[in-house]
Amino acid sequence: MTVSTLPDLPALAEFERVFLPNIEEDKTETLEEYLKVGGYEAVKIALAKKPEEITEIIKDSGLRGRGGAGFPTGMKWSFLPKGAHPRYLTINADESEPGTCKDRPLMEQRPHTLIEGIICSCIAIESEKAFIYIRGEYYKSAKVMQDAVDEAYAAGILGDNVMGSGKRVDVVVHRGAGAYICGEETALLTSLEGYRGYPKLKPPFPAIKGLYDKPTIINNVETIVSVGWILKKGADWFKKFTHERSTGQRLLCVSGHVKKPGVYELPMTLTLREIIYDVCGGMRNDHDLKFIIPGGSSVPWVLPEHLDATWSMEGLAAVGSSLGSAGMMVMDHTVCPVWALANLSAFYRHESCGQCTPCREGSAWLQKIVMRIERGEGEEGDLETLRAIAGTGPNTGMICGKSICALGDAAAWPVSSALNCFWDDFEEHIKTKGCKYKNKRYWMQDDRFVNETYEHKPSWGHH
Amino acid sequence: MRESNAVGYLDDKHEEIEALCAKYPSRRSALLPVLWMVQNKLGWVPQDAMKEVGDIIGVTAAEVYEVVSFYTMFQQKPTGKYHLGVCHTLACAICGAFEAIDYIKEKAGINHGRISDDGRFSIEELECIGACAEAPAMLVGETLHGNLTPASIDKILASCK
Numbered sequence: 118m119t120v121s122t123l124p125d126l127p128a129l130a131e132f133e134r135v136f137l138p139n140i141e142e143d144k145t146e147t148l149e150e151y152l153k154v155g156g157y158e159a160v161k162i163a164l165a166k167k168p169e170e171i172t173e174i175i176k177d178s179g180l181r182g183r184g185g186a187g188f189p190t191g192m193k194w195s196f197l198p199k200g201a202h203p204r205y206l207t208i209n210a211d212e213s214e215p216g217t218c219k220d221r222p223l224m225e226q227r228p229h230t231l232i233e234g235i236i237c238s239c240i241a242i243e244s245e246k247a248f249i250y251i252r253g254e255y256y257k258s259a260k261v262m263q264d265a266v267d268e269a270y271a272a273g274i275l276g277d278n279v280m281g282s283g284k285r286v287d288v289v290v291h292r293g294a295g296a297y298i299c300g301e302e303t304a305l306l307t308s309l310e311g312y313r314g315y316p317k318l319k320p321p322f323p324a325i326k327g328l329y330d331k332p333t334i335i336n337n338v339e340t341i342v343s344v345g346w347i348l349k350k351g352a353d354w355f356k357k358f359t360h361e362r363s364t365g366q367r368l369l370c371v372s373g374h375v376k377k378p379g380v381y382e383l384p385m386t387l388t389l390r391e392i393i394y395d396v397c398g399g400m401r402n403d404h405d406l407k408f409i410i411p412g413g414s415s416v417p418w419v420l421p422e423h424l425d426a427t428w429s430m431e432g433l434a435a436v437g438s439s440l441g442s443a444g445m446m447v448m449d450h451t452v453c454p455v456w457a458l459a460n461l462s463a464f465y466r467h468e469s470c471g472q473c474t475p476c477r478e479g480s481a482w483l484q485k486i487v488m489r490i491e492r493g494e495g496e497e498g499d500l501e502t503l504r505a506i507a508g509t510g511p512n513t514g515m516i517c518g519k520s521i522c523a524l525g526d527a528a529a530w531p532v533s534s535a536l537n538c539f540w541d542d543f544e545e546h547i548k549t550k551g552c553k554y555k556n557k558r559y560w561m562q563d564d565r566f567v568n569e570t571y572e573h574k575p576s577w578g579h580h
Numbered sequence: 581m582r583e584s585n586a587v588g589y590l591d592d593k594h595e596e597i598e599a600l601c602a603k604y605p606s607r608r609s610a611l612l613p614v615l616w617m618v619q620n621k622l623g624w625v626p627q628d629a630m631k632e633v634g635d636i637i638g639v640t641a642a643e644v645y646e647v648v649s650f651y652t653m654f655q656q657k658p659t660g661k662y663h664l665g666v667c668h669t670l671a672c673a674i675c676g677a678f679e680a681i682d683y684i685k686e687k688a689g690i691n692h693g694r695i696s697d698d699g700r701f702s703i704e705e706l707e708c709i710g711a712c713a714e715a716p717a718m719l720v721g722e723t724l725h726g727n728l729t730p731a732s733i734d735k736i737l738a739s740c741k
C-alpha cells in the first residue's frame with residue numbers, strides 16, 4: 118500500500134505532502150536514496166541545538182500525538198524529571214485500532230524518516246536508547262525497520278557517535294505477538310519487559326516511572342516522523358494549515374464503502390464531505406452514506422447530517438466524536454448498524470485483557486446482548502440494559518471511568534453512540550425479531566464478494 | 581503438520597540469543613523474541629519448548645506459559661504448512677470478509693476444524709491486521725494480501741506449494 122494521491126482541490130493548492138511523496142508502491146527507500154533528498158538533515162539541525170530548544174520548537178509547532186489521544190508532544194516531553202537518567206524513548210508501532218493503517222506504509226516505505234525522527238527526539242529528551250514496538254502481524258514492517266536500523270548503524274548514523282557528534286543513540290526493534298491492548302502505553306511497556314501486556318494504573322505516568330521503572334516517553338510512529346519534518350522545515354511551515362488547535366499534516370486512513378479507500382496525507386482543514394466526496398471519489402456505486410466512524414473503532418459514530426464538520430480534533434469534537442487515530446470507516450445504506458456494532462463489541466470483548474471486572478464482564482455482556490438483538494433474539498429491556506452498562510458519556514454507566522485503562526471506555530462508547538444514532542433500528546430488531554437489512558448486498562462490485570441472499574452470520578466472536 | 585519430538589530446539593541459537601539479551605537492560609525482555617525463534621522454526625510453540633525457553637531466560641516454564649497464552653499469535657497447536665490469518669473486523673467485514681473466509685475454506689479444503697485435510701493449510705480469523713484500506717485482507721504466513729477477490733484467492737492458494 119502506498120499513500121494515495123490527492124485530487125486538485127483549491128483548498129489543497131499550497132499543501133505540501135512530505136511523508137511519502139513519489140514513492141512507488143511496495144518500494145522501500147534506501148539510506149542512499151534518502152540522503153539524496155535531504156535525509157538526516159534534521160539530525161544535523163537537532164545536534165546544533167540545546168535539548169530544550171528542540172522541545173520548544175515542537176511545542177511551538179502545536180504537534181499533538183497521532184496515536185489516538187492527541188496529547189501535545191512537546192508538553193509530554195517536558196514532564197520528564199530533570200536529571201533522572203537513564204531514560205527511554207519508546208515508539209508505539211502497535212497500530213491495532215480497527216480502521217487504522219497508516220504507520221505501516223510509513224515504516225515499510227520510508228523507514229529512515231522514522232529513525233531520523235527518533236534520533237531528533239532522543240536528542241531533545243536526552244535519551245540514548247529507543248525501542249520500536251511493532252505489532253506481531255507487521256512482519257514486513259519489522260524486517261524493513263531492522264534492515265534500516267542496521268544500515269544506519271553501519272553508516273555511523275546510529276551508535277555511540279551519531280553523525281560524528283559524540284552523542285549516543287541506540288535503537289532496538291521489538292516485535293509484539295498479537296494483542297490490541299499492547300498499544301495502550303503502559304501495556305506496551307509491560308509487554309516490552311517480557312510479561313503479559315497488562316496496563317497499569319496511572320499515575321505514575323511513564324514519563325516519571327516507565328520502562329524498567331525509568332522515565333520513559335512513548336510516542337506514535339507518525340508523531341515521531343513529524344518531529345523530524347518540523348525540525349527540517351520549521352514550526353511555521355507545520356502551522357500553515359491549521360484548524361483551531363489542529364496543526365500540521367496527518368495520515369488519514371479511509372476504509373469501507375468509498376470509491377477510493379486509501380491512506381491520504383492531509384491537513385486538518387477539510388470537511389468530512391470534501392474528504393468522502395472529493396478526496397475519496399464519493400460513495401461506491403453512488404450509494405447513500407449511512408454513517409462514519411471517523412477516528413478508529415472506539416470513537417462515536419457520525420451521521421450524514423454532520424458532513425460539514427471539519428476533519429480536525431476540534432471539528433469532530435464539536436459533533437460529539439473524535440479524530441482518534443485517524444482511521445475512518447465509511448458505511449453505506451446496506452450496512453445494518455446492529456450488525457456493525459456486534460462486530461465491534463466482539464472485538465473489544467476479545468481484546469479486553471481481563472484485569473478489571475467492569476471491562477472484562479462489561480464488554481462480554483455488551484457483546485452478548487448486541488449479538489442476541491442482531492440474531493433476532495433480543496428481549497424487551499435489552500436496550501435499557503445496554504444503556505445502563507455503556508452509559509451515555511464520560512464516567513456514566515458501569516464501565517466508563519471505572520477501569521484501569523481506556524479500553525473499557527472504548528468498548529462502551531460505540532454502544533452508547535450506536536444507540537444514540539440508530540435507536541429505531543435496534544428497537545425494530547427486537548420488535549420484529551429480525552433484520553430488515555437481510556438479503557441486501559454488502560458489496561456490489563462485480564469481482565468482489567457478493568451474495569444477494571446474504572445471511573448475517575455472527576460467525577465471529579465464538580470462543 | 582510439524583511435530584515436536586525432542587527438546588534442544590534452540591541449540592543452534594545460543595549465541596544469537598545472548599546477543600539479543602544484551603540489547604535490553606533486562607534479560608526477560610528477550611522472552612518474546614526468543615519465543616518467536618521457536619515459532620519460526622516449528623510453526624508453533626510446544627510445551628517442552630516453553631521449558632527450554634524458560635531455562636534460557638531464567639524464568640519458570642509456568643511464567644513462559646503465562647506469556648504464550650496471552651498473545652494470540654503464539655500457536656499452542658501445530659498449524660498447517662501455510663497459516664492463513666483472515667481479518668474479520670468491521671472494515672473487512674463490510675467488504676466481504678465472511679464471504680472470503682467461506683471461499684478460502686472451501687478452496688483450501690478446510691472442512692472441519694482449522695486445518696485442511698492434507699495438512700497444507702490452517703486458517704484463523706484475526707482482528708484488524710492494519711490493512712483496512714485494502715479490505716478484505718489476509719496474512720499468508722508472513723505475507724500480507726489485500727483487496728481479496730475470488731480470483732486473487734485462487735492465485736494465492738495455488739502459489740502455496
Ligand SMILES: Cc1cc2nc3c(=O)[nH]c(=O)nc-3n(C[C@H](O)[C@H](O)[C@H](O)COP(=O)(O)O)c2cc1C
Binds near residue numbers: 212300337523
Ligand atoms: C486500548 C488502547 C489501544 C491503543 N493503541 C494504540 C496504538 O495501537 N498505537 C498508538 O500509537 N497508540 C495507541 N494508544 C494510545 C497510547 O496509549 C498512547 O497514548 C500513544 O501511543 C501516545 O503517543 P502519541 O502521543 O504520539 O499519540 C492506545 C490506547 C489505548 C487505551
Ligand code: SF4
Binds near residue numbers: 298472520522
Ligand atoms: S480496562 Fe480492560 S483492557 Fe484495560 S486493564 Fe482493565 S480489563 Fe484490561
Ligand code: FES
Binds near residue numbers: 670671711712
Ligand atoms: S479491519 Fe481488516 S485490516 Fe483492519
